[in-house]
Structures are given as structure tokens and as C-alpha cells.
Amino acid sequence: MNSFKRWLSIKKHKNARLILLIGIIVFxxxxxxVSSLIAFLSSPGSYGNAVEALWxxxxxx
Numbered sequence: 001m002n003s004f005k006r007w008l009s010i011k012k013h014k015n016a017r018l019i020l021l022i023g024i025i026v027f028x029x030x031x032x033x034v035s036s037l038i039a040f041l042s043s044p045g046s047y048g049n050a051v052e053a054l055w056x057x058x059x060x061x
Contacts, residue, residue, distance in 0.1 A: 032057065 033054075040053035047053035 036054045036057040037050075039057050040047050040050050047056060
């Protein structure tokens with residue numbers, strides 16, 4: 001029973017790390033999307049379309 005509890009706690013820590021990592025990645029993607037949208041809305045003439053704004057700001061991000 002002790003070994004099972006130890007195994008379960010290790011699994012819980014691994015899941016917490018994975019959730020944290022996924023959260024950081026999703027947060028960065030959302031920041032990129034919002035900043036691309038703001039850049040496109042602030043000066044649409046310099047980007048052409050929304051896809052180009054995503055591409056250009058993604059490279060500089």
C-alpha cells in the first residue's frame with residue numbers, strides 16, 4: 001500500500017508539471033494572438049491581412 005501511495009504522488013507531481021507547462025504554452029500563444037490582432041488593427045496597411053500580421057509578429061515574437 002505504501003508503494004502505491006508513493007507511485008500515486010509521483011504521478012500527481014508529473015501531471016502538475018505537465019499542466020503547468022501546457023498552461024505556459026497556451027498563455028504565450030494567447031499573448032501572440034492578441035498582440036498580432038492589436039498590431040493588425042492599429043496599422044492594417046503595413047500588414048495587408050490578418051494572416052500576414054500573425055506571421056510577421058510570430059517571427060518577431
